[in-house]
Amino acid sequence: MSSVAPTTAGKPPQQRRGGFLSLLITEWALLRREPMILFWALIFPIGLLVVLGSATSSKPQAAFGGLRFIVVYTPVLMTFTLTLLALSAMPATLASYRDKGYLKRLSTTPIGAPRLLAAQLALVFGLAGSVVILIMLVSHFAYNVPLPSQVIGFILSILLTMSAMASLGLLVASLATSQRVAGAIGGILFFPLMFFAGLWVPQQSMGPVLRTISQYTPLGAAVPSITNSDFGHWPGTTHLLVLAAYTVVMLRIAIRFFRWDR
Amino acid sequence: MATAVTTEVVSVDQLKVRYGDTVAVNDISLHINRGEIFGILGPNGAGKTTTVECIGGLRKPDSGSISVLGLDPRAHAKELRERVGVQLQTSELPDKVYVREALELFASFYTDPREPDELLRLLRLEEKASTRYVNLSGGQRQRLSIALALIGRPELAILDELTTGLDPQSRRETWKLIEGIRDEGLTVILVTHFMEEAEYLCDRVALFHHGTVRAIDTPANLGAGLGQRISFRSTPALDLDKVRELPEVRAVHEQGERIVIEGSGDVVAGVIALLVSERVVPEQTRVEQSTLDDAFVALTAEADAELAATSGEAV
Secondary structure (H helix, E strand, O other): OOOOOOOOOOOOOOOOOOHHHHHHHHHHHHHHOOHHHHHHHHHHHHHHHHHHHHHOOOOOEHHHOOEOHHHHHHHHHHHHHHHHHHHHHHHHHHHHHHHHOHHHHHOOOOOOOHHHHHHHHHHHHHHHHHHHHHHHHHHHHHHOOOOOOOHHHHHHHHHHHHHHHHHHHHHHHHHOOOHHHHHHHHHHHHHHHHHHHOOOOOHHHOOHHHHHHHHOOHHHHHHHHHHHHHOOOOOOHHHHHHHHHHHHHHHHHHHHHOOOOO | OOOOOOOEEEEEEEEEEEEOOEEEEEEEEEEEEOOOEEEEEOOOOOOHHHHHHHHOOOOOOOEEEEEEOOEOOOOOHHHHHHHEEEEOOOOOOOOOOEHHHHHHHHHOOOOOOOOHHHHHHHOOOHHHOOOEHHHOOHHHHHHHHHHHHHOOOOOEEEEEOOOOOOOHHHHHHHHHHHHHHHOOOOEEEEEEOOHHHHHHHOOEEEEEEOOEEEEEEOHHHHHHOOOEEEEEEEOOOOOHHHHHHOOOEEEEEEEOOEEEEEEOOOHHHHHHHHHHHHOOOEEEEEEEEOOHHHHHHHHHHHHHHHHHHHHHHHO
16 A cells, blocks of 8 residues: 555644645646656657657758758657647646536636646646757757757747647637547647648658648648758748747637636 | 624625526525524525525626625635635546645645645545545545635635535534534535435525525424424224314324324324324324424425416416
């Protein structure tokens, strides 16, 4: 049997953590108990990076715009992780909390339900940001992918991509009627988003029409922004504006329709 | 306890709540004093949960005024949440949260919470401290839910369906727990289906029906209004018509070999005098005071009859 901490009766009350920090830590603890999410969002992208980096040619390819395969693929893996966390994990969690009446329960306490939303967002941003940095470091030191020399452009690209995906995740959470519906919508959206990011066919290999369409999808705009930053170029104002526009529009709809109660 | 200053903790005046075309709460007024355990009883759809959700600031009334601890539940929501503990009828926690983890999380929301260990002990959840929510039985979930409602050291606790899902022993223990905390000055609003619970625990009870309050009184007074019931077996058959002639008697019926006589005030004395003069010897005599249960059934039947009578004109 697991041991239970000794009672604190008689001792002076210990310093307690603030409510928001507790919520954040508890949400992180709960996420760690979901092996499927951990695998797909954290372990799988790093594993894929190692497999692809080791198995693919180290010579530049004309089909990849004169870049090495792994250079083209590293930004795609970055978007993969943050899309899974923001679009699959978060909406399903929020929808289940609403189904259970947990959000309503929190709204009867001083902390209030909106703080839970904030904790979820902080968790997704923190976790996705950490994996992005990890992918960046592994790809650089193991496979010689350049570190982004346009630092501000890179940070801006990542933050805007996360914002766009988190807004989309919130939108899914606000429209879904249950956890299962949220999971289904997230899953269905995942494939076209990742397709335009270049998960199956790199953007450099897409035809001109497909490539143009791709640039106006959130992840299709995100990947070239990151690649540009890798080589010291500005991500591209259009790309950043596309990401910002998605964020604003989807967030507005999400706020309009979000329900705290069943 | 007797010396406590009587102050009004909750005051609800002419509360009205509509859901679309349905009137859920129609003109409800309640005044609840500090240290009181106030029961709200009524069938499903009587407006009980809607009313307590308005008191808890979770729902906006269409009209009427509410004051809780001197505050407006909507305007001073944040301050009230610190001082009012709420147990919702259907609210679950995340599946994989541990019992102790949930208690510590909720404790962190309040400025002066109770110790999680104290509540684990009070609600007999110590052995379950390291169990995930999803693996708790219905009764254990219910006890955790009560613990979370009390963890902020509330001045007012709103408990919706306090002991639903608990076995009889846990139910008794939960009652004792609530009484114990009340003696520390807690005021409790208890929404319940169980008459026994209301009779045991509540100082006063409001009977809700179709969004209105049919009666507010102590459980004993609500029952006493209906009088007494005497039942027995009589060896020489008793002439029931003579019983019906007694002024105190309201109803007479036979249950198998038993004769059951209901009536007000001195019905027992009247019946016994009749038995003596008729030379009938009653066997296995039982005398019962009408209970809250009877009051409840009588009042709702009365209300339904009224409703049936008026609905013809209204619709």
